[in-house]
Amino acid sequence: QKEVEQNSGPLSVPEGAIASLNCTYSDRGSQSFFWYRQYSGKSPELIMSIYSNGDKEDGRFTVQLNKASQYVSLLIRDSQPSDSATYLCAVSGAAGNKLTFGGGTRVLVKP
């Protein structure tokens, strides 16, 4: 059974601070890694993707992948109240696009 694990939170951060989210996965054959943001009652929205070890930055978001440790993280810098949402880690394997999602980490940014 391929698993993706996340701390459910809530992760409470003050406005302007850095939010740090972690995700571990069980399938060593996983090839692609994604972070989605999901507001309550809404659909997942892709915010970051990464395919090789290392860091990738886009605006206030940085994703880090460590395949040896089977670990992928998301940093949100200068957190804003609008960043309050559930962040879903998703992983796909070598065979195709099928995504396995973690349970999500709820982030609360307090003004």
Next chain:
Amino acid sequence: EPEVTQTPSHQVTQMGQEVILRCVPISNHLYFYWYRQILGQKVEFLVSFYNNEISEKSEIFDDQFSVERPDGSNFTLKIRSTKLEDSAMYFCASTLRGGNTGELFFGEGSRLTVL
């Protein structure tokens, strides 16, 4: 910006009734998916579809479920005889590229409530 559209946004049905959920994927995308999310739980893969056939399906996707691409734009999910446990948000997704580099784009979802 192109988007995946889904209808209906919310459907209430009686147990045992048939339900069809509709999706219009992004026009140049080639790979299509259905996922579901039971309230408070993980997003779960149901089925993937490429070149007019199912490419992969999960254990959830049993004989009560079927998918179809009846024309060049629509992609449907049919549940033949709904059960209470089918109550969930159903998300359609599409992507241009296959393999493991395609980024999935999700529709806004169809909430199904089975009474």
